[in-house]
Amino acid sequence: MEIKRTIKYEADRVPGFGRDVMSVPGCEALEHCIQCGTCSGVCPLSIYMDYTPRQVMELVRSDFKNEVLQSHTIWLCASCYACTTECPRQIRITDIMYELKQRAIKEEVYPKRFPIPVLAEEFTKMVHDYGRISETWLVTKMYLRTNPMAALGMAGLGMNLMKTGRFSLKQDKIEHREELAKIMEAVDHENGKAKA
Amino acid sequence: MKYAYFPGCSLKGTGRAYEESLLPVMKHLGVELQELDDWNCCGATAYMAVDEGKACAAAARNLAIAEKSGLQQILAPCSACYLVLNKTQHYLHEYPAMRQTVSRALATVGLRCDGSSAVRHPLDVLINDIGLEAVKQKITRPLKGLKVAPYYGCQIVRPYATFDDQSNPTTMDRLLETLGATVIKWPLKTKCCGGSLTGTLPEAGLRLSYILLKEAIKRGADVIATVCPLCQFNLDAYHPKIAAKWEPVPIPTVYFSQLMGLAFGLPADQVVLNRGMVPMKPLAAAMA
Structure with missing residues (x-):
């Protein structure tokens, strides 16, 4: 049995990551996320994700860079834009997922045979x-x-x-x-x- | 009426039934389509995941070619092409930095894109430019008794719905009713089919397609009408895999343009029902 810590330490953060993502065109509104979970609710693939879209939004905003870039979630997004359409804060969640995918490829942290x-x-x-x-x-x-x-x-x-x-x-x-x-x-x- | 025509890669490949049926239908309605000269792949959903700047520049090359042709309207039948070309227009208008990057890149080969052309979907053109009255006048074989599940998929109404509602689109419903068909109540009309996940992660992707097929049958549909080559591929070509994994859900999925061709009485080689893998029996029975 492998025992893993399930709560994150503040020290796991990469300070500045959230700000950096939110400075990218299309990702600005993330700042206004109210963590309502509508995105996770309408996402047809959230049941397969390691972090739900709502969790990814908060992880990005809170600088948990490694967690999001290595998550399956960003690759499971099929770009159906249901979350983007339904978000009450007009956050372009699909575009944020695209931004995270680009960063994961650039930093070579995605699973190689995935x-x-x-x-x-x-x-x-x-x-x-x-x-x-x-x-x-x-x-x-x-x-x-x-x-x-x-x-x-x-x-x-x-x-x-x-x-x-x-x-x-x-x-x-x-x-x-x-x-x-x-x-x-x-x-x-x-x-x-x-x-x- | 004349439009620049952007077919995209799928309409020349596995989705050829879309082009083969759409072109004769448009011609029959007096619409002239001019294929964009030396168009390139729009980038679809894949390119945006790798490099957004290049994705926009590649898509913008097509917009620039259209502008050069002098045609102000681009007809993009594939949902992914329609979305990407529209998204690129939005980015060029909304983000000065992106506009600068793309403009400079295009300028190196003497192209220019000022974002002045409109990217249109065939449903939009049929409803708003041609009009259902003109469609009605061409009908020789009304699709009486045919029960159709209208399937819009994700990317023609989201996120840039310009001609229809984002969660409950009705343009295809109205078109199908005009053709004489019965449109079934179909709350899954904009639910995702799984996109490319049917190939990359079958467990998740195929299940989404399975649900769509199962629910269409449950609601009494004879056929599913779609606007997207990837949706058509998933619902049709993956049926054997879905049947093996869960249960057979044999309902044919055709392009709305094929149903139009049927109703217009166009010859079989312009309706191309032979391109489908799930047997078209229900359709043939309804037409007899």
């Missing part, structure tokens, strides 16, 4: 390389990096897609890939400059 962030990364890479998504290749790449054996369980689905003419191995691409690459590079440049 399919959700892996899918996000492979998706992004494919947009960079080709400008468009080809679903078959995207899913294949995700399985190869997370659980190659599980791909076998997808054979039936592939067959059905073939039967209905919805399966394609063609990697769709845009014509001006260099244009998109240049735009992306310029964003990196701008952001680097902004931080310097």
